[in-house]
Amino acid sequence: MTQENQVLYEEEIEQIDKVLTRLIKEAEAKCALLVDKDGHLITRQGFTHTLDTTALAALLAGSFASTKEIARLVGEPEFSVLFHQGKRDHIHISLIGERTILVVIFDDRTTIGMVRLYAKEIGESLREILNNAGKSSKGEGLTLDEEFSSSAEDKLDDIFQD
Numbered sequence: 001m002t003q004e005n006q007v008l009y010e011e012e013i014e015q016i017d018k019v020l021t022r023l024i025k026e027a028e029a030k031c032a033l034l035v036d037k038d039g040h041l042i043t044r045q046g047f048t049h050t051l052d053t054t055a056l057a058a059l060l061a062g063s064f065a066s067t068k069e070i071a072r073l074v075g076e077p078e079f080s081v082l083f084h085q086g087k088r089d090h091i092h093i094s095l096i097g098e099r100t101i102l103v104v105i106f107d108d109r110t111t112i113g114m115v116r117l118y119a120k121e122i123g124e125s126l127r128e129i130l131n132n133a134g135k136s137s138k139g140e141g142l143t144l145d146e147e148f149s150s151s152a153e154d155k156l157d158d159i160f161q162d
Helices: 010-025 053-073 112-132 144-161
Strands: 033-034 041-046 081-085 090-096 099-105
Touching: 010 033, 010 041, 010 112, 033 053, 033 112, 041 053, 041 144, 053 099, 053 144, 081 112, 081 144, 099 112
Parallel strands: none
Antiparallel strands: 033 041, 033 099, 081 090, 090 099
């Protein structure tokens, strides 16, 4: 399944949430968001109730898109990590796979080095979850249509064999 038309189910979202929670704890960040490149919020963890995460997701995706064009102008295929430093809060943004952006918001309780280290580690876990998303628990990787067809064929066989 390509990430362009990827669908995440509850099981994958729960796995992603656990990974994001681990990132927040280990990096001592305030919150973490997973956003697709189209600007849709996939999930979030941490202290986000004061943030407009929907608007933030759209703006971050736009920022990443404009930075991609800047990278192209200077001869780079893409910048995979961005960092914005504020007076109190800072934002670390990194590309996960081809279509997903990890956003970590943190303050002076931690350092950019810690956030970068853990974001890189967590990025690998997220990439694995996203690459395996939609595959059956048996690892067969059937789509829902294939699973339904197989199940329907089995039921029809049972009916007509009796």
